[in-house]
Amino acid sequence: MGTAPRSGSTKAWLAAAALCLASPAFPQSPSTQEKTTNPLHCDPGTGLCVVPGPEGAARTSAFKADAPQTKLLTLHYFTDPICSSCWGAEPQLRRLKLEYGALIDIQYHMGGLLPSWAGFNGGAINSPTDVAGHWDEVSPHYRMPIIGDVWLEDPLPSSFPPSIAFKAAQLQDPAKALVFLRRQREQVLTEKKNITKWPVIAEAAQFAGLDTVRLRSDFAGAAPSLFQADLTLARSLGVRGFPTFLFTNAAGERHVVHGARPYPHFGAAVQRLAPEAKAAAMPTTLEGLLAVHASWCAEEVAVVLGTTHAQAEELLRVSEGRGELAAVHTRNGSVWRRK
Incomplete structure (x- = not known):
């Protein structure tokens, strides 16, 4: 279990977060020709939140695995802690893990949905207050609890700090990092908590059983480079929409599920790449x-x-x-x- 934050830790956390956001490695705002794309205006029809960038679907042909595949399938999941569509995909992802989790190596990659508010003009989202109404609108579509109050009461300046915090959590314990990410989503989407702030992140870390002192250290140390690697991978594959699920098998065949789609899309992806895959018995209560x-x-x-x-x-x-x-x-x- 992590220790409580020491005196002055909030100020230190904010300083570290500001340093990461100011780093030349991280994009600060969309380019002039891309400013009309609003990443926080997620389309319930496609189930995607889309970041600025060149048009086009994810390029699965550009993907090259860094390591040999250890399970029947590998799933590269591109997501973001504040992505409402990713929250909308949680039911499908949970069922996928229960049915095929023993056969799939699921790798989580952060997408950098909101670098900052600089450069947002045009479209449906121009300011944090616009996100508030949008979140309330998409909640019934996904049938998942989402309230936009945080954007009115304590708006997030960026999704980069919670994303980097997740990479720091992965350095400690990949399984606990997933509990941490789940808690982050609950905090921001249902409890109107600003997950860029250290006390909020520390609460999620303690809930997940992480060491908060190490988390803070890794946030300022190795985690930003890991986050940058995720952004680089997403750009190299042409991934702009979140969630994006890139399935691969040992033969190098690939299939992409774009957005929060109904579960049959996920089951079909598994069967297409691994016809021999057998679904495990799931809990029935x-x-x-x-x-x-x-x-x-x-x-x-x-x-x-x-x-x-x-x-x-x-x-x-x-x-x-x-x-x-x-x-x-x-x-x-x-x-x-x-x-």
Whole structure:
């Protein structure tokens, strides 16, 4: 478990974050010809949040694996902590892991969705206040709890600090880093917390069982280079939309799922590249799901158990009523967590 932040750590964290954002390695704002693309205006139709850049789909032909494939498939997942569409894809990703997780090496790459607010003009998103309404609008589409209040009350200047913090978490423990990322998403999307601030990041780290002192050290040390490597990989592949799921097999064949698509798209990607893949038996009860992950939303339960959203929500509310679950309730849905 991480230790509590020392006196003055918030100031030190902000200084480190500012240094990373000011680094020439990180793009600061879109170029003049790209300013009309707003990365925080995510399209529910495509299930993508798109960053500025040349038009075109992800170039799977440009991909070269750095290491031999150790599992039947490798999945390169391009995401961002503040990406509402990535949150919308959580139900599908959770089911994919439960059915095929033993056969897939899932590698997480940060996408750099919001370098800064400099240069945003035109389009539907011009300022943090515009994001607030947009998040509330997309929540019903994904059936996932999303509220935009953070953009009105304590807007984030960039998504780079929480992304770098995730890379720092990976240096400690890849499994705990995923718990950390999940907690980051819950904080910003449902609890209106600014996840660029050290106390908020420290809370997520402590929840995940990470050492916060080391996290802060790695944030200012090796993590920025790892984040830059993710950005470079995304650019080299032409990945601009998040989430992007790049599946590869040992033969070098590739398939891309763009955006928060229905689960059959993911199952089809696995079967296309690995016809011999057999889906594992999944939990069939809420208790079984809670043994795998500490927190669940109704749509996640519905997608995994194969029920309707309403049935899944009723299961969660009944369990909450019995005192088995705690919940964060928002106007657009809830997150339940085992006690």
